[in-house]
Amino acid sequence: MSELLGIYPTWYVPQIGTAWVMGIIGTIHVLASNTSVGAAILFALLETRAVRENKPQIMQYIKKYGMFLLVFSYIWGSVTGPGIWYSVTVASPRGISALIHNFVWVWATEWVFFTVEVIGVYALVYTIGKIDPRTHLKITWTFVVSSVATLVLIIGILSFMMWPGSDRWYLTGSVFDAFYNLNFAAQLADRGFLMLTSAAVVGSIIIAAIPKGDPLRKDVGQTVAKLGLTGLIGGALAFMWYVATLPPNALVILKDRLPHWFGYIDFRITTFIPLAATSLLIGAYLLWVYLKPQALRVPLAVGMVAVLLIAGIWPEERTRESLRKPWVAGQYMYSNQIIGRDVPGLGIQDEVPIIAKDGLLKTAAFVPADLRVITPQNQMQAGRLLAVMACSNCHSINRDGPLRPLPQLLHGTTDVAMIQGFLAGPLAHGSVPYMPKIDLPANEQLALATFLAAVNAGTVDAEGRLIARAPAAAPQHTAVAQAAAGQTTKTKD
């Protein structure tokens, strides 16, 4: 009996894949949570002015925005926050387990601050005008401190996911070495600044809702716009710093693997042209709000929030996730849940050599009993399971999937030997910097290659089911068609 590795069953989401499920939920969550932290800072600045200059009308804006936050950020945040936990737990159980094992007290602390933050926002909204303004200001600052604390603590975890940045953590396994990683300060600065912009764009909806002609529009609108622009400029500078703290594999992806159109300009600029365009658009909008606060209308402001979400946060989050490939956490656990290096500090062992020796089907804990040993009858299903376990975390298996679809990356080849050559060569040697080292025994390579070739040939679908209408048999299809036809008794999974 081979050694069993604690690899959980893979959650396979047809078409979009698990990465997009997490990405969509995460993007909404980032908008909600970032806006809340940025808004806390905005409130504190505005309220300090309201108290100093004795302008109680500013508090009306804070009250409206606070109420909007309760409905917008806190409801959507509370729905998507647990949504992230649920989806990552099934999509990446070992990844989340790795993070919990490193950061359990950091997360516990974060939740304490989060509780204070939630109480803070309620207290802030519902005590406006009912208590002494200076006492209220203290509540607002408490809201700021707790919001920023949640940000700092989460960034320590998120940035460790990118990489620890030195060998120290692997040797010590210490939470501090994990938390204060190379990427931490730069990411904190970048997100911290961009949160101000989120808060300003969302806050412009509330400005648009102030009756036209009210001087409050200008008074508050200019502060909001200035803060948003500061966030945008600071965020752009911090982003350059952030790129300088990325690991080498991320730079390869940044350079070669994200779409860029003008090869002769530095890739840091070209890769981010779409993001830069969004930033310029939002910058122009905020400038316009600054100059013409009376002209602002709700539909435009809502439209800009949609731009921020769809053309700003979504591509930014996707890029950040892509840059981390092939790892999910700390550059020791691959995105496909296999541990890819020793971490002596925590007694963690590289699993790649074990899989190379005994195969993934024999060592992964949750493989159906009838797929542990490959036979001519189950070869197609075994190949499909291997694709799901080893590749689907980063690749759509179907041709029209959105996530780096394998049929496209394999150029639709139906040549089993050629695919196996790729699996036995670059993939098994770990020489592709953005892909895990996936070193499978020859029979598993063959099963996987057979399945991938059959998907390309259109003889089986991504679920491994035979497609009745076989395409006209071009010569190189024959081997695949025969292999597919050999699978008469279909196993259900």
Ligand code: HEC
């Ligand atoms: C950790 C994520 C990850 C996993 C797991 C993964 N890949 Fe990839 N793969 C990538 C990335 C990122 C690219 C680059 C995609 C692009 O260029 O659009 C890529 C590209 C490829 C390419 C294109 C050739 C190349 O060298 O760029 C092939 C073929 C491929 N993968 C096959 C596979 C197969 C087969 C598996 C499973 C055995 C697999 N990959 C598992 C991330 C992964």
